[in-house]
Amino acid sequence: MREVAIVGVGLSRWGELWTSSLRAMWAEAALAALADAGVDQVDAVTVGCMSPGLFIGQEHLGPLLVDELGIAGVPATRVESACASGGLALKTAFAEIAAGLADVALATGVEKMTDVSGDECTAALATAADAEREVFDGASFPGLYAMMARAHMERYHTTREQLAMVAVKNHKHGALNPNAQYRQEITVADVLASPKVATPLNVLDCSPITDGAAAVVLAEMSVARRLAKGRPVVRITGVGHATDRIALHDRRDLTALPATTKAAQRAFTMADRKPTDIQLAEVHDCFTIAEIVVLESLGLCEPGHGGCQASSGRTALGGALPVNPSGGLKSKGHPVGATGVAQAVELTTQLRGEAGKRQVTGARVGLAQNMGGTGASTLVHILEVR
């Protein structure tokens, strides 16, 4: 298998961008990544996007977006795996280069979520669950994750405050990130006092609705070395992808995410790494409980110990294993199709030592975990500088 590295990264502005179209945000991120890489031609483009059909009445994003960028002709692949669409775009571009179908590829993610009402947005997001067997019965994602939280609290005595600490930590990180949607710090009291969504989750336990795009340029290793110009070459050493039963009620255990465990095992095996090698991670904190369960399922802490990771300071900047130094989905924002690619943007920025005030000192091995639905699809990537 040919080796693959990330040679350029880019983000659009993220937030509630009433005046930005999907294609404009996407082109902003793509152009930034191409400029960062110092390339103006690519052999392939991938686009992670969850539901442009429901959000903006547009499918067929592949040709739409390469056309917008002025490079119509280039093969363009849209992939979808709900909120893991971005991670899947990264893997798909990786595979094209690894196979030899491309030498340089642009892996991107985008979502334009604010053109529809809040109810329509919730309904569009709910299509990541089983429409006939969960959504029909009234399930939506806050409710499903709330059930996971209650199960975790019951089994492991995880506390309401520990959930809140995940949000507090991630907002503290996001306050240092000029690209974050929400740059204000919050307190545990703020989280506990914020409006209830689905007990025990309040508004400040939930990631926001976000418009935004992210892009990375991948290259075959020999090309990447030529393009590096003295900057560290960030290799993708591990790629893991796995699925699970889609409906939460079909899982044996609400307190673990087997697809995350499987994807991580595949990525660790491929990279010849183990959890203790990981020095920083970007993980899918769509709700506070998610970060807790994900850390356990990745093997980055013991089962049942997820709750104390943020509250003990271990996963904060300056801790032993900083998690979501970007601010995570909670503070940086969550344009669903873009999130998995934005995780790679953050890891690359960190591993290059270019993360400014939120830099994780000396980090050389990072992990990104991106999942769809209640974890029914998961992508794990391991990125390294050597």
Next chain:
Amino acid sequence: MREVAIVGVGLSRWGELWTSSLRAMWAEAALAALADAGVDQVDAVTVGCMSPGLFIGQEHLGPLLVDELGIAGVPATRVESACASGGLALKTAFAEIAAGLADVALATGVEKMTDVSGDECTAALATAADAEREVFDGASFPGLYAMMARAHMERYHTTREQLAMVAVKNHKHGALNPNAQYRQEITVADVLASPKVATPLNVLDCSPITDGAAAVVLAEMSVARRLAKGRPVVRITGVGHATDRIALHDRRDLTALPATTKAAQRAFTMADRKPTDIQLAEVHDCFTIAEIVVLESLGLCEPGHGGCQASSGRTALGGALPVNPSGGLKSKGHPVGATGVAQAVELTTQLRGEAGKRQVTGARVGLAQNMGGTGASTLVHILEVR
């Protein structure tokens, strides 16, 4: 690059299947392909589907479908490129095996189109065009292809009857295909007398609305040889993928499809083949004019000579270059996400010599061309037995 072959094929029933769900049809095709290959485990699944969000209110098909098949855990990738989603699923699975990320993969396509009204279906299909710059102004696909037809008739003196002959030929082929949606033969007079849709195209120039699924099992060559058990091993020797300006009004020439030409050139180069090596083809005849322009753009006939291919008998069964022996989209049906995979099913069946009454005698090299929108995305695959 590792070599890849097709070792199993399967189709669900195709038609207006009011009582079949997307997942049931998909599982029917997938199980048929796995049985045909003699395997019960795969390393990866790809799913081509255009718009399950708009058609059935369900995204996240990857985990939904592997769950339905009882193999939750397996990495599953949904891809979308409008009506070329199936071809893209084939390419994506090819890349996973070629890269070494999988040894055996299930490439599938599916669309459930009859759960919505005719108007909603037309609106969902229109999301393959540029929503803001074509659909907003009233364009739909019959109208766009009608403009291509008028331009072709004006420039090359292609006749109304030549358009009709494409439908007549493909219905004649489809009448021999037990899997086809419409198995009745039709005449030129029938086509000319059928209701107008967008001048010069009538109802019988248009492919139908179809529910259905298709699946193929791909394997790395050494695995494929083990699984062959005396049947011919059908290699995928060429893979081409290209895009074009998405909006028809941005193209220089309405009488050619540059993405088809680019994708074909890539596939021919990879396979070390030329157009004259092709012995049969499955091409994207979503409208009669499409088959005509596609044959020219593939280099399978001269520019301007597409009109006489069907009328001269060259592209009929028994002719020098049978095109759409399956019946094509016109007669076999067009469940949009499934079509590109079904083309590979037909070519494999033909190259194995298992096509029964519609067998193309002695065929060893076939080509599949699958496109989205008005040709803004195109996949070309070359399949061979050696």
